[in-house]
Amino acid sequence: MDLLLMGYPRRSYVEGILLGRTTAKVIGMSPCDVLMIPENAEIGFSRILVGLDGSPHSMAAGQRALELALSYGGEVHGLTVLDVPVERSLRYGVLDEARHKNFTALQILARQGEKLGVPVITELREGSPDKHLVQYSQEHNMDLIVLGSYGRTGFNRLLLGSVVERVAALSSLPTLVVKRSYGNQEAAVN
Structure with missing residues (x-):
């Protein structure tokens, strides 16, 4: 299979997080991409939001978003949200290093879009990734959110939840979780 479709009813945020564990397990174990479609949502590909953090998983999501848009x-709207803990941000250069790494990921996405002839809009924000992704999707009337997945299923991840789970719980948009690399993408940012 290339794609697993999962529909789910709209729930409160707390219900979504608590009941989303099955979804998280399916995403973690799935060998292919997972498209989560909330109740009464329409699927569109005109305005695609992709969350980038510079990891190979997020860069694969960026490539997939570009291919869908093409x-x-x-x-494609590329959004990076810096979520640097206060204790780390106080160290000299940590915040600048994070901005550089993530700005580079946005530049790669924009260059790939330019090569393909796909319009790409990029933005960098600071704060909670899940909240900013959902807020941006509402502000800019997005049709689809695309995120990369690390596929973690460990105890620590289950306690903390994932950005994918929280976005799915907060957003009324379909969310595509990319599980593998696509096409001939440029090297991911380290």
Whole structure:
């Protein structure tokens, strides 16, 4: 299979997080991409939001978003959200290093979009990734959110939840979770 589709009813945030564990397990164990579709949501590809953090998983999500936009005549919005804990941000250069790494990921996405002829809009924000992804999707009337997955299923991840789970719980948009690399993407940022 290339894609697993999962529909789910709209729930409160707390219900979504608590009941989303099955979804998290399916995503973690799935060998292919997972498209989560909330109740009453429409699937569109005109305005695609992709969350980038510079990891190979997020860069694969960026590539997939570009391919979808190219196929359906859409545009891609790349959003990076810096979530640096206060105790780390006080160290000299940590915040600047994080900005540089993530800005580079946005530049790679923009260059790939330019090569393909896909319009790409990029933005860098600071704060909680899940909240900013959902907020941006609402502010800019996105059709789809695309995120990369590390596929973790360990105890620590289950306690903390994942950005994917929290976005799915907060957003009324379909969310595509990319599980593998696509096409001939440029090297991911270290």
